[in-house]
Amino acid sequence: MGLEDDGRGPRSRGPVQAARLRSGDRRLPPAGGIAMSAREPSRLAIREMAAGELVLVQTIHASAFGRDEEARLPHAIVSAGHDVISVVATDGDYFVAHALFTALEGADRALALGPVAVVPDRQGEGIGVRLVRFGLDLARERGWRSVFVLGDPGFYGRLGFRANLARGAVVPWAGPNFQALELVPGALAGWSGVLVYPDAFGAGDDEDDD
Numbered sequence: 001m002g003l004e005d006d007g008r009g010p011r012s013r014g015p016v017q018a019a020r021l022r023s024g025d026r027r028l029p030p031a032g033g034i035a036m037s038a039r040e041p042s043r044l045a046i047r048e049m050a051a052g053e054l055v056l057v058q059t060i061h062a063s064a065f066g067r068d069e070e071a072r073l074p075h076a077i078v079s080a081g082h083d084v085i086s087v088v089a090t091d092g093d094y095f096v097a098h099a100l101f102t103a104l105e106g107a108d109r110a111l112a113l114g115p116v117a118v119v120p121d122r123q124g125e126g127i128g129v130r131l132v133r134f135g136l137d138l139a140r141e142r143g144w145r146s147v148f149v150l151g152d153p154g155f156y157g158r159l160g161f162r163a164n165l166a167r168g169a170v171v172p173w174a175g176p177n178f179q180a181l182e183l184v185p186g187a188l189a190g191w192s193g194v195l196v197y198p199d200a201f202g203a204g205d206d207e208d209d210d
């Protein structure tokens, strides 16, 4: 895919994050396909996740959320064969953020966003916003029409998500934190219906609260 964002992050990579992801690396099988060529420190790149990088993505979510629920989701969804857009931010040899968009049933060309995570010592640098924007651009380019998310409006609101756009959706987690964004203007106008999430999202509990 032609889209790539390789602007520089505003801060250099911190030693805590480096140690955390190195520790994750040691758990990788040697032929995990995640070896990256050396790059200059602090060179942030945003791109689609490559095959074989799921295990590193899991490490990002485990460190950001501090629990396993979100960390397990990407592997469960990808291995179940769902249509996804999976994007990562890297800084040199290090993976610093991941966001997953998964196809939903019930609305025309709709995606669920989540989980989204930035490793703890790189949060607040603007990486999360850049990563999600990159994924949204990719989704629009590929003909997706809307994106739903359950999460903090303080973060997702600045990306254009609005709770009122999601009001027509029948989901177990309806409420002010359930928001939607139209990739195509008017895509959700007048729409209402049941949105069907992949089983891995655990309909009926709050496991995708991101």
Ligand SMILES: CC(C)(COP(=O)(O)OP(=O)(O)OC[C@H]1O[C@@H](n2cnc3c(N)ncnc32)[C@H](O)[C@@H]1OP(=O)(O)O)[C@@H](O)C(=O)NCCC(=O)NCCS
Pocket: 064, 065, 116, 117, 118, 119, 122, 123, 124, 125, 126, 127, 128, 129, 130, 150, 151, 152, 153, 154, 155, 158, 209, 210
């Ligand atoms: C939430 C998360 C993905 C945001 O990524 P990030 O790179 O830290 O966010 P950014 O630096 O791009 O933040 C952009 C803005 O959103 C704000 N913001 C970040 N996380 C927020 C949150 N959970 N609630 C409200 N606002 C938030 C930031 O303060 C920043 O505001 P500012 O520009 O006015 O300073 C990241 O903090 C994270 O991984 N958190 C732990 C996992 C998690 O909770 N994921 C789900 C998010 S609902």
